Amino acid sequence: MLNGFLVQMLDGTLVTIELAICSAVLGTIIGLLGALFESIPIPFIRYPIMSIIFFIRGLPELLVLFFMYFGVAALLSRIFGSYVDISPFLAGVIALGLIFGAYASQVFHGAFSAVDHGQLDAGLAMGFTRWQVFTRIQIPQAWRHAIPGLGNLWLGLIKDTAIVTLIGLTDLMTQAKIAATATYQPFTFYLFAALIYLVITSISQKIIDFFTLRANRYVH
Amino acid sequence: MKRLFILFLIALLNSTILWAGPIKTIRFAVEATYPPFEYIDASGQIKGFDIDLAYALCARIKATCTFTHQTFNSLITSLNLGKFDAIISAISITQERLQKVSFTTPYYEPSACLVAAIGQASNIVGKKIGVQQGTTMEKYINEKYGNQVSIKTYASIQEAFLDLISGRVNFIITDLPIAQTWLKKDNHDKHYGIIGKPIIDPLYFGVGYGIAVRKDDIELLNALNKALAEIKADGTYHTLVKKYF
Numbered sequence A: 001m002l003n004g005f006l007v008q009m010l011d012g013t014l015v016t017i018e019l020a021i022c023s024a025v026l027g028t029i030i031g032l033l034g035a036l037f038e039s040i041p042i043p044f045i046r047y048p049i050m051s052i053i054f055f056i057r058g059l060p061e062l063l064v065l066f067f068m069y070f071g072v073a074a075l076l077s078r079i080f081g082s083y084v085d086i087s088p089f090l091a092g093v094i095a096l097g098l099i100f101g102a103y104a105s106q107v108f109h110g111a112f113s114a115v116d117h118g119q120l121d122a123g124l125a126m127g128f129t130r131w132q133v134f135t136r137i138q139i140p141q142a143w144r145h146a147i148p149g150l151g152n153l154w155l156g157l158i159k160d161t162a163i164v165t166l167i168g169l170t171d172l173m174t175q176a177k178i179a180a181t182a183t184y185q186p187f188t189f190y191l192f193a194a195l196i197y198l199v200i201t202s203i204s205q206k207i208i209d210f211f212t213l214r215a216n217r218y219v220h
Numbered sequence B: 001m002k003r004l005f006i007l008f009l010i011a012l013l014n015s016t017i018l019w020a021g022p023i024k025t026i027r028f029a030v031e032a033t034y035p036p037f038e039y040i041d042a043s044g045q046i047k048g049f050d051i052d053l054a055y056a057l058c059a060r061i062k063a064t065c066t067f068t069h070q071t072f073n074s075l076i077t078s079l080n081l082g083k084f085d086a087i088i089s090a091i092s093i094t095q096e097r098l099q100k101v102s103f104t105t106p107y108y109e110p111s112a113c114l115v116a117a118i119g120q121a122s123n124i125v126g127k128k129i130g131v132q133q134g135t136t137m138e139k140y141i142n143e144k145y146g147n148q149v150s151i152k153t154y155a156s157i158q159e160a161f162l163d164l165i166s167g168r169v170n171f172i173i174t175d176l177p178i179a180q181t182w183l184k185k186d187n188h189d190k191h192y193g194i195i196g197k198p199i200i201d202p203l204y205f206g207v208g209y210g211i212a213v214r215k216d217d218i219e220l221l222n223a224l225n226k227a228l229a230e231i232k233a234d235g236t237y238h239t240l241v242k243k244y245f
Helices: A006-038 A043-058 A061-080 A088-113 A117-125 A130-167 A172-183 A186-215 B002-012 B049-061 B072-081 B136-145 B157-166 B176-190 B218-233 B236-244
Strands: B025-030 B038-040 B064-069 B112-117 B128-132 B150-154 B171-175 B192-199
Touching: A006 A043, A006 A088, A006 A130, A006 A172, A006 A186, A043 A088, A061 A088, A061 A130, A061 B072, A088 A130, A117 A130, A130 A172, A130 A186, A172 A186, A172 B038, A172 B157, B025 B049, B025 B072, B038 B049, B049 B064, B049 B218, B049 B236, B112 B136, B112 B157, B112 B176, B128 B136, B128 B157, B136 B150, B136 B171, B150 B157, B157 B171, B171 B176, B176 B192, B218 B236
Parallel strands: B025 B064, B128 B150, B128 B171
Antiparallel strands: B112 B171, B112 B192
């Protein structure tokens, strides 16, 4: 099937999924930290973080990726005096994670703002510690508001992974291109790649729906 | 804390130190969508004339070869960064590139050509031309005909061929062996052909394809040049040329 390129296409799919998951995990951590720092009322912390987020959101993904792959490698090599390699996968994860995180911080920021401040005061008045208020009152409710936004970001991320083709990582898109070149059958392989992306996003949507229902089960 | 962070960084990025001494491995980079020079087959292996040539050279040097796939217009940048040791990717030796990297003696002398639908007049003025990014052909067409034609650039030459079929470009300018390989596939030669004579212009297309290495890597350059001379002398090289062209 597919002139023997099936295994390679599946290999590429695996790389795409790994890349998306690693970037999303890193991005979620960056997003949470970003949202946290942005809500600290100290100007010296708040404004630098806000401007970094503003900066990353304003740059094309491709530029961030090239900066990570070429720029940072050159910078580190200069600092350490010998060549420091940044693998395409690592550069991809950091670049996509940063972008995901920059957007996610806004999602989290909005989600935490959506939990009424009165609930925090009420919690504290009831004798909850600050940590208990955070984990038992803020997070479960903020989560509900964050899911739709995060779901969108995840779907966007899966498709954004295709740009790593340009730094030589053999993801699904690269494999499709390679197979198309070797067999001179572009439509077969690009269509097949499109189908795989569609399968990944469809399954993702099902999982997002599940979490949305679960997070909202108290609401209705 | 800062020190810990730096240690963490070092652990995270697998740092490689450039070693002096006998050459044990040579990391080659190719842009593997350029058959017959380099392509990836159904088993995921990078194959082609350049690859077989590199293996023959490595056998002479008694080093092991590895190959990675990269986009064409970032090959030289990545080489100078140290992401690999050499480029063998149908890359022409030109004055401009010689300022950034060193080249071995040429191992193949190609000429450029125009591909278009059969019956197309060979005058390209006012037409749409497809060309691969970062190639010598791109520079040639830009400087010679920049104002008279409209140029479309592609990351891979195969995308340019696709646009030729769909009619978005009238001509493609590429290396002769690449055009010939494409024409032979899927009966493309029924509708398309090489228009006019092959274009030979050493000012733009250089003196042939060479293997590019970093300027300070004189040891590798000498080893490759020596091996190249040896395989040309003992007939290995001619067997390879016969196999592919």
